[in-house]
Amino acid sequence: VMETIGLRKEDIVVISFGEDLAASTLATLHVKQMKVEKIIVKAPNDEHKLILEKVGATDVIIPEKEMAYKIAKGLISPNVLDYIPLTENYIICEIAPPSSFVGKSIAELQLRGKYHIEVIAVRDVLTDQIQMAPRADFVIKGSEVLVVIGKEGDVDKVK
Incomplete structure (x- = not known):
């Protein structure tokens, strides 16, 4: 599928499958095998983040955690x-x-x-x-x- 959309190794890929650990992990692994340099992936928690980093994600974002931190920062x-x-x-x-x-x-x-x-x-x-x-x-x-x-x-x- 990724080859059919014209993905090249110098591209940046953003992967967001929500809570589906298997889908985001496999997609990250496949994109890494294609030698994509920058792979940004959404994760639901720190455990998922660790797995995604192990299979090749260069940046892992946990939106709920980041928003909670931002709200807490605003309160403090x-x-x-x-x-x-x-x-x-x-x-x-x-x-x-x-x-x-x-x-x-x-x-x-x-x-x-x-x-x-x-x-x-x-x-x-x-x-x-x-x-x-x-x-x-x-x-x-x-x-x-x-x-x-x-x-x-x-x-x-x-x-």
Whole structure:
């Protein structure tokens, strides 16, 4: 079947069979045998993820687990609007600046020294304009969100 749809070895394949362990495992194995370099597979749990990685999946996504983590993160740190995990400890995330940040420059806030985080961009939610790598004298407005990078625990301290 895969050959008939024109699958080539340099392609990326996404496999999503829901809860069907046998189907997703066999599909992953067949795609791996075709020398596909990037195989992204949906799994229902960590045990299924382990099996899929053993047969050749390069990325395994557990949507329910990721969504649960995202919801929990929002409850624990309500100012964290969105995030992307980079490693086990580091994340890039959008945070709503606390009211104490508004009207102050990045230099005044001393985010690197106090929180060990770095502002890599600022997005104005009203205009959707993005200021990449804002300078130290950049003053934060109430309509902006900060895109920061740092350890997850350090980002959580920004309140």
